[in-house]
Each structure stands twice: as C-alpha cells, then as structure tokens.
Amino acid sequence: MDKIIYLDHAATTPVDEQVLKEMIPYFTTNFGNPSSVYSIGKGNRKKIDKAKKQIADSIGCLPEEIYITSCGSESDNLAIKGIAKANKSKGRHIITSKIEHPAVLETCKKLEAEGFDVTYINVDEKGIIKLDELKRSIRRDTILISIMYANNEIGTIQPIEEIGQIARKNNIYFHTDCVQAVGNIKINAKKQNIDSISISAHKFYGPKGTGALFIRSGIPFMRELDGGHQEKNKRAGTENVAGIIGMGKAIEIADENLEEYNKRLKFLRDLYVKSVIDKIQYIHINGDMKNRLPGNSNISFLGIRGATLVEELDKRGICASSGSACSAGIIQPSNVILATGCKRNIAESSLRITFGRENTVEDVRYLVDCISDIVDKYRN
Numbered sequence: 001m002d003k004i005i006y007l008d009h010a011a012t013t014p015v016d017e018q019v020l021k022e023m024i025p026y027f028t029t030n031f032g033n034p035s036s037v038y039s040i041g042k043g044n045r046k047k048i049d050k051a052k053k054q055i056a057d058s059i060g061c062l063p064e065e066i067y068i069t070s071c072g073s074e075s076d077n078l079a080i081k082g083i084a085k086a087n088k089s090k091g092r093h094i095i096t097s098k099i100e101h102p103a104v105l106e107t108c109k110k111l112e113a114e115g116f117d118v119t120y121i122n123v124d125e126k127g128i129i130k131l132d133e134l135k136r137s138i139r140r141d142t143i144l145i146s147i148m149y150a151n152n153e154i155g156t157i158q159p160i161e162e163i164g165q166i167a168r169k170n171n172i173y174f175h176t177d178c179v180q181a182v183g184n185i186k187i188n189a190k191k192q193n194i195d196s197i198s199i200s201a202h203k204f205y206g207p208k209g210t211g212a213l214f215i216r217s218g219i220p221f222m223r224e225l226d227g228g229h230q231e232k233n234k235r236a237g238t239e240n241v242a243g244i245i246g247m248g249k250a251i252e253i254a255d256e257n258l259e260e261y262n263k264r265l266k267f268l269r270d271l272y273v274k275s276v277i278d279k280i281q282y283i284h285i286n287g288d289m290k291n292r293l294p295g296n297s298n299i300s301f302l303g304i305r306g307a308t309l310v311e312e313l314d315k316r317g318i319c320a321s322s323g324s325a326c327s328a329g330i331i332q333p334s335n336v337i338l339a340t341g342c343k344r345n346i347a348e349s350s351l352r353i354t355f356g357r358e359n360t361v362e363d364v365r366y367l368v369d370c371i372s373d374i375v376d377k378y379r380n
Contacts, residue, residue: 005363006319009295009356010152010180015246016205022249023207026242034239035230044241051248055212058251059178059197060188067213067231068244072179072200073103075213076146078235079175079196080107082221083144084116087173091141092116097129098339099156100148103198104177108146117141126288127156127340135166144173149181153336153352154287155296157185164193173219179203183254184262184293195219199251201243205357206250210243261357265295268355268364273297275368280375284346286337295355300337300346301371304378309351312374318367321352 006014015023026047032040034048052066069075084094096108098120108118119137123129129147145167150157160176167174175196178187182197183204189197197214201207215221227236254261276283276299286298301309306322313320322334333347353367 002317004317004319005359005366007353007355007359007363007367008319008321010155010203010293010352010354011321012202012208013205013356014358015202015207016250016253018253019206019246019250023242023246026245030241032241034241035228044239048239048241048244051244052212054248054252055199056214058182058187058255059199059214060190060192061197061214062217064232065214065217067215067234068239069211069213069235070209070240071211072101072177072198072203073211075179075198075200075211076101076103076177077107078213078224079198079215079221080104080144080146081111081224082234083173083175083196083215083219084111086220086222087143088116091139091143093139093142094118094144094146095121095134095137095142096146097121097123097148099123099127099151099153099336100146101152101177101179104146104148123156123339125340126291127151127154127286127336128288128291129158129163131159131162131166134163138166138170138172142170142172144175146175146177148177148179149187150178150185150293151287151336152180153334153350154298154340155180155293155354156287157181157291157293160194161192167195168193180293182251183258184295186255186258189214189216199247201247201250204250204254207243207246210240210247212247262294265355268359268361269295269297269353271361272353272355272364272368273299275364276371279368279372284342286340286342286346286350293354297353298337298350299353300342300349301351301375302345302349304375305348306350308378309349309371309374313367313370316370318370321354322350 034044052063056063121133173195177198179200195216199212201210223234282302284300337347
C-alpha cells in the first residue's frame with residue numbers, strides 16, 4: 001500500500017506542523033508546572049492564559065470563561081452535570097435531542113438515574129431538531145437545554161441562534177456540543193445566546209487529550225473532578241501545558257483560514273456526492289445538504305453493510321467510517337440515521353466520508369472508483 005488516503009476527519013485530524021512546533025519546547029525545556037511560583041512555572045501560566053484568550057476570541061467570549069479539560073466528552077460531562085447539579089433547587093428537567101453524541105446522551109442517562117427528568121426531542125428527516133417540539137417541551141422546572149451545534153455523523157447544522165433565543169426567553173441555560181463545529185463554523189457565543197460550549201482540540205488539527213469548556217460568567221456549576229484548585233477550583237489536575245498551547249495555536253490557525261478551508265472542503269464534498277450519484281444506483285443521502293458541515297458526507301449504499309464498505313476501503317488504503325468513532329466496533333444501525341425516520345437497512349448501509357486539508361480531487365476519484373467496485377462486487 002503506497003499511500004493512505006485519510007477521509008475520517010470527523011473522528012480526528014493530524015496535528016498541524018505549526019502546532020507541533022509550538023508544542024515541542026513544553027515537553028522538554030519549558031516543562032514547569034504552571035502552578036509553581038518560580039519562573040518556568042509562571043511562564044507556562046502565561047502561555048495557558050494566552051491559549052485561553054485564543055480560544056475565547058474564536059468563540060466570542062471572555063478568557064476567564066474558558067476552562068481547560070482533557071477532551072470534548074469531559075467538557076460535555078462537566079457542563080451538563082455541573083450545571084444540572086448546581087441548579088437542581090430551581091428544577092430537575094433537562095432537554096436534549098435524540099441525535100446527540102454519546103458524551104451527552106450517556107451523561108443525561110446518568111442524571112436520570114440520579115433523579116433528573118430528561119426530554120429527548122425528535123428531529124426531522126434531515127436531522128434538524130423540531131423547534132415547535134422544543135418549545136412544547138419546556139416546563140417550569142426546565143433548567144438546561146443541550147443541543148449539539150453540528151452532528152458528528154450526518155453533519156447537519158442545527159438552528160443554534162433560534163435555540164439560544166428560545167432558551168434566553170425562558171430563562172433556561174443553553175449548552176451546545178461544538179466539538180464538530182469549532183474549526184468549521186464561525187461561532188459567537190454572545191450573539192447566539194449560548195451559555196456553554198464544549199470543544200476538543202483534535203478535531204481542528206490540534207493534539208488529542210486536550211479540550212476546553214466555555215461557561216458564561218455568573219452561571220453556577222459544580223466540579224466533577226476533585227483534587228487540586230486548578231481552573232478556578234472547577235477542574236482539578238496539573239494542566240497539560242503543551243496540549244493547551246497546541247489547542248490555542250490550532251484554533252488560531254483554523255480561524256485565519258476558515259473561509260478558504262470551507263470553500264475547498266465543500267468543493268471536494270460536492271464533487272464526491274455528484275460522482276456517487278452519477279455512478280452508483282440505489283443510494284440514500286443522509287442529512288441536510290444545505291445546512292451541513294462543509295466536509296461531511298453520509299451516504300447509504302443499499303445492499304451492503306457500512307461496516308463491510310469500511311473494511312473493503314481499508315484494504316485499498318482508504319480510511320473512512322460508518323458512523324461515530326466512539327461507536328466503532330459496535331455492530332448496530334446508526335441511532336442518528338434511525339432518528340431521521342430512515343429504515344434499518346438504510347441506517348446499516350451508511351458510509352461517512354469527511355474531508356480535510358490534505359485531500360485532493362484525485363482522492364475523490366479514487367474513492368468513488370473503489371466504492372463502485374466494492375458495491376458491484378457485493379450486490380452481485
């Protein structure tokens with residue numbers, strides 16, 4: 001296999017060379033604990049503060065409203081559990097959707113076991129939440145709405161500004177999982193009435209094991225990880241200095257190149273979809289082609305399991321996915337696609353392709369040729 005063609009950027013991305021260069025000194029020479037009082041510790045504290053400003057500038061909030069975590073899943077847990085537990089005297093009702101990432105769905109299930117009441121609202125055939133159902137679900141004891149900005153499987157972008165307005169009008173906190181959105185969509189927490197945002201660095205060419213959480217000043221939330229007094233006494237543990245610096249640099253690069261990056265990804269994505277439509281029969285496009293992440297495509301190839309397609313593409317040097325990386329190895333139809341009203345055979349035959357910076361037109365052509373050959377082989 002001469003070349004690996006990586007087409008699973010929704011799962012993770014390679015670390016940008018500029019990001020890696022920025023990080024390396026903090027593994028070796030500048031290794032000081034940022035809680036230390038001597039110079040190499042204080043210097044690293046300043047670097048963390050700089051990274052928080054880079055993140056805050058990207059999503060339209062204040063640096064002091066940014067909390068460092070280990071990943072998007074931890075950010076989701078801290079936001080939802082932290083806000084729910086700190087505000088349970090006001091109410092115990094939470095609203096989310098049926099197509100959230102497991103980090104949100106499993107967190108909500110955990111809270112249900114602890115006495116909270118969770119409403120899981122439906123989505124339409126394109127994967128967009130039903131705003132009327134959201135409004136009807138609001139109760140006097142509703143304290144939190146958590147709806148993801150963009151779906152990790154089908155790429156659908158939700159009407160975040162409208163959800164924010166609904167939440168603000170009803171005096172409800174609004175959290176959004178932006179793990180797929182940051183680096184792909186321009187976000188402004190203040191303008192969009194967002195109270196909390198989850199971020200993961202490895203989705204926008206930063207390092208794995210580093211995440212961030214925005215929680216608007218004045219919103220009470222409880223810590224989930226006990227220990228030291230880091231992150232304003234909200235998240236214990238010695239900070240991953242190199243990772244935090246890398247996250248700050250990665251989000252800065254993403255913002256600087258956002259328009260050009262999106263234009264290129266959309267071109268590759270649209271070329272792929274058109275080529276599939278022209279060359280392969282009996283397909284179903286999952287999600288909304290208009291309100292969608294620029295590099296995301298999710299197509300069901302009827303008559304062949306998505307997992308089989310992924311395995312066969314891997315033999316040809318192509319990395320793709322049949323859904324969320326967090327669900328890899330679990331042989332079951334996508335709950336996200338089922339939630340859009342599709343039948344089980346469509347959900348089981350889905351293939352997610354997510355393009356990135358290094359992909360080319362030649363990659364698209366090779367990909368379509370391979371899929372066509374594999375589909376013909378298994379259908380016949």
